[in-house]
Amino acid sequence: MLKLPSLKCPQCKNANMFASYFKLKLRDKCPSCGLEIGNFDVADGPAYFGIFIVSFLVPILAIIVEVNFSPALWGHALLWVPAIILFSYIVLIYSKAMFVNIEYRLSNK
Numbered sequence: 001m002l003k004l005p006s007l008k009c010p011q012c013k014n015a016n017m018f019a020s021y022f023k024l025k026l027r028d029k030c031p032s033c034g035l036e037i038g039n040f041d042v043a044d045g046p047a048y049f050g051i052f053i054v055s056f057l058v059p060i061l062a063i064i065v066e067v068n069f070s071p072a073l074w075g076h077a078l079l080w081v082p083a084i085i086l087f088s089y090i091v092l093i094y095s096k097a098m099f100v101n102i103e104y105r106l107s108n109k
């Protein structure tokens with residue numbers, strides 16, 4: 001079974017690694033253990049990962065909806081525009097957390 005990456009500090013697992021979930025900004029420093037989370041540079045990795053997953057998932061779901069329910073075009077727009085925004089946000093949060101966790105583990109080997 002797949003396990004979602006933790007959104008907590010990779011070192012102590014006590015405090016959230018994000019200062020702001022809305023902006024997806026990492027904390028500068030963990031308030032619990034002092035790990036400098038802001039120094040992890042995940043660059044564009046989460047964005048590429050998010051594009052890969054969402055652009056793979058949404059067309060498949062859109063085809064399934066079209067074959068089974070055949071909604072009008074405005075129905076597709078009404079359904080998929082918010083779905084793409086929501087999927088992208090969720091995938092970005094977890095992929096950013098995953099990249100920070102990977103970078104933390106690789107930096108301690």
Ligand SMILES: [Zn+2]
Nearest residue numbers: 009012030033
């Ligand atoms: Zn910590």
